[in-house]
Amino acid sequence: MIVTVLAMFILPVSAFSQSCALCYTQAASAGARMKQGLRSGIIVLIAPPMLMTLAVFGVAYRKRNQFYDENAAAESDPIV
Numbered sequence: 001m002i003v004t005v006l007a008m009f010i011l012p013v014s015a016f017s018q019s020c021a022l023c024y025t026q027a028a029s030a031g032a033r034m035k036q037g038l039r040s041g042i043i044v045l046i047a048p049p050m051l052m053t054l055a056v057f058g059v060a061y062r063k064r065n066q067f068y069d070e071n072a073a074a075e076s077d078p079i080v
Helices: 004-009 023-027 032-062 071-076
Strands: none
Touching: 023 032
16 A cells, blocks of 8 residues: 555656547547536446446445354364
């Protein structure tokens, strides 16, 4: 975690501003409706993968103890 935060501060700022040149030129020369359309398109493209990822994590969180057997775990623990 610390390495990631340090890397974010060390990397040049230009590395974070990489974008599609076509999208940039289209957005710069477009009107207000086109800019709103681009924003909506970004949300439409981002929302499904985010929702699917959250669904997978939600299912994994609910099923995390399904295969855990308390009796087997108690038998395998060494007696102290």
